[in-house]
């Protein structure tokens with residue numbers, strides 16, 4: 001967006017932008033597809049989202065030129081379920097996936113419908129409808145747009161989706177999901193000329209390109225800070241709870257660094273006891289549940305908040321030291337394993 005251009009200069013500006021390919025119509029419309037980098041640069045990507053975006057933009061430009069300026073429908077694509085392309089906030093969204101067929105793997109896209117912000121400003125999360133080979137997604141878009149236009153051209157797309165429900169769209173698209181009629185092209189992703197192969201590494205998006213374990217450790221350190229601040233403010237309940245959180249989060253970081261999955265606080269506390277305390281990896285003068293769950297036994301006094309806070313600091317300090325001495329350089333491996341889990 002270029003602001004404050006004098007109207008008299010608009011034709012000149014337009015011509016200059018047009019000359020360098022920056023004056024295509026359809027900003028923020030159906031023809032302006034959002035895509036994450038996908039397999040272009042992201043190691044977590046399952047499919048090529050930018051290649052698909054170009055293919056779909058071509059479909060819109062060539063076959064639905066009258067919809068190029070429509071803002072009733074937008075399309076967003078993510079190369080995997082992590083959703084950096086915000087596919088769940090799109091009227092028509094796609095995220096990368098794969099389909100196995102007779103020992104072979106082909107690139108696929110999960111289609112989601114009905115997300116985004118409606119004209120009244122209400123937000124919606126899209127619903128999953130069906131997974132299709134990615135090379136058939138342009139045909140799926142044609143079916144969706146034809147059906148939409150056949151019924152009520154111009155209506156906000158999500159109203160059309162809600163009126164029919166996801167089962168209807170599943171039926172509309174399910175012929176494209178058949179895998180008994182695949183041909184060689186179905187095994188080659190957009191923008192590629194070789195057969196699709198799956199591999200995984202460290203991702204591009206903000207959420208997963210960070211070092212997961214050290215990120216969680218920083219979280220534990222932040223909880224300690226919050227505990228101290230709350231203590232200073234005489235908010236003893238908050239201080240105690242932040243101390244508790246710091247210990248549980250610190251334990252979680254070490255469990256994840258050893259590929260032990262963490263779901264509940266109770267599970268983390270018990271697993272930490274089993275994998276770190278019982279095995280003498282990080283000895284304590286009592287069991288981990290006894291240390292952490294003191295908050296259930298003690299009234300939230302000034303004295304307890306101070307003691308518990310110091311214990312939490314000591315515990316988190318030892319967690320950091322343990323991490324330092326044991327595989328702090330394996331973070332990328334941990335992320336990969338965590339992602340697969």
Ligand code: SF4
Pocket residue numbers: 036037038039042043044045046078079080081082083084085203204205208
């Ligand atoms: S991790 Fe993010 S950037 Fe990478 S493919 Fe998935 S959604 Fe796209």
